Amino acid sequence: MISLESYLVVAAALFSLGLYGILTRKNAVNVLMSIELIFNSANINLIAFSRYVTGDTEGQVFALFVIVIAACEAAVALAIIMSLYRILKGVELTDASALKG
């Protein structure tokens, strides 16, 4: 049987990968994908804990809510990226530099 630790290691690895992607990627869509990794790492944690620690469905319900919220957020983020694309003709974060100081 797979131990709780294995799940936690996978989740932590996904979280770190996501964070790495956010810090290094210049493309807005890539950053968005990295953010999804972070959400899903939390989901793995929640479901693993609900199986191994509490033994009830609380954590799984939480994970379902997270999936829905992540979808909403991705939809809004893509809409904003589209809208910016019409103005800048690109989705590179380095182009979005009119606001600074």
Next chain:
Amino acid sequence: MERIDTLSSLEFFRPEIVLVLSLMWVLIWDLILKNRPRERRAVLVGSTLLGLVIALGFAFAGTDAPSMGLFSNMVALDGFGNVLRILFIVTAIFVLLFTLHSNELKSVHHGELLVLLLTATVALIWMANSINLLMIYLALETVSVASYVMVGYLKSDRLSNEASLKYILFGAVSTGTMLFGLSLLFGLTGSLDLYGIRSALASQEVVASSGPALMVVIVLVLAGIGFKMATVPFHFWCPDVYTGAPTPVTAFLSVGPKVAGFAVLVRFFYGGLSEPIGSANWAMVGSVDWQTILMVVSVLTMTLGNVAALTQTNVKRLLAYSSIAHAGYIMMGAAVLSGEGIQAMIAYMIVYLFMNLGAFLVVIVVHNEVGSFDVKDYAGIWRRAPMLTVVMGVFLFSLMGIPPFAGFLAKWYIFAAVIKAGLGWFAVVGVANSAIGAYYYLKILRTMFIDGDDTPEPTKPMPLQPVYAGLLFVLVVPNIIGLLLWGYLDQVAEYSKRLLDVVL
């Protein structure tokens, strides 16, 4: 602490129900009246305002209810939440009226903005009252998603879009990080309920076996809450988003989500990670000294906010850094772990609502006429609109914390609570910061009063919409007569320290 089931909870949930119903109502009428633009505007604004006012009435009527955990301990009903509920609805009413004559929003249809404003308001109320990790996360995300769209509401404007992109990327990372922290906390304690987490952390085995994990959890969760409060080191989005967003939306962001962030901070740290001792004092549970973390964050936040504001040339950017500094002051109240601290926080937030919204309204009025947010374009406004300049002066002196304005009393309240908790150095840092802050507020005032005197251009008076004149009056009066209202504010603050688990 009593907990009641879903059906009997609805009775205490009237303001939120009214807000949800009115947001659906506005959404539907927006579609029905599609071909009659003139009536559509009146119906939409009218019904939004009506919904907010009815919700405000219910919120006031609900203040005498006993403390309890609604919906089987998902949402708290207590003095703290009741006061914040009123504060959020009042903010929404002000912001709704701000949008009416703003030049920035003239070219766009307002229907969705009103729906988003109502959504954000109801979610702010949930955010301030959640006592379950799932509810905290859900409410926080609902506020976030609504405000991302509000920031990017000017679809053809480059700055608005850029601000929105920065906001959503930063926000999604912060809340994702927080979510990871919450999932670890769930694993450590086996509970999603904040009071369940507290009792788990109070037992020695959990603390001994968790090691540094609790520290990781606290840092990760602070990322999400800190993003909402705009505290260091999660403040980077704040100046950019405040500058790019339409000014009424900026005004909303500077009060609503910030205050709700502090409410989550109090709920999470006072509810989950500490336990009450005596009447309205708290002691930390678990192995991590998070009080020190909060104090460090508070000192860094106010110092950075004030220092960075010194060199700003854009009014909205300057007010953004000023709001970061104010987050630092409010955080002082949260860090002292006493009932006085919470009281001071609430008093500060109420005063902050009036002075900050007022300053932003002046920015809107000036932008309508001058078409710019640059401080240098404020030159000579004294000659064109003397009353407006004086009113702005009151708001800025209040933000500075100069007596006899309300801002002074708010700061004094916070510093008194900090000193009473035996943290004299902390209060000294706060006072020193207020002194730095005075410089950049005075810079705006100097420009308005003195600069531009030598230009010979004719001074035509600046037009002021009657709605805005009324709003300015409503916002400026509490700032001026703050001393007289002090007794009342003190009562409200006293009432607000009744957190769910506090027995007075």
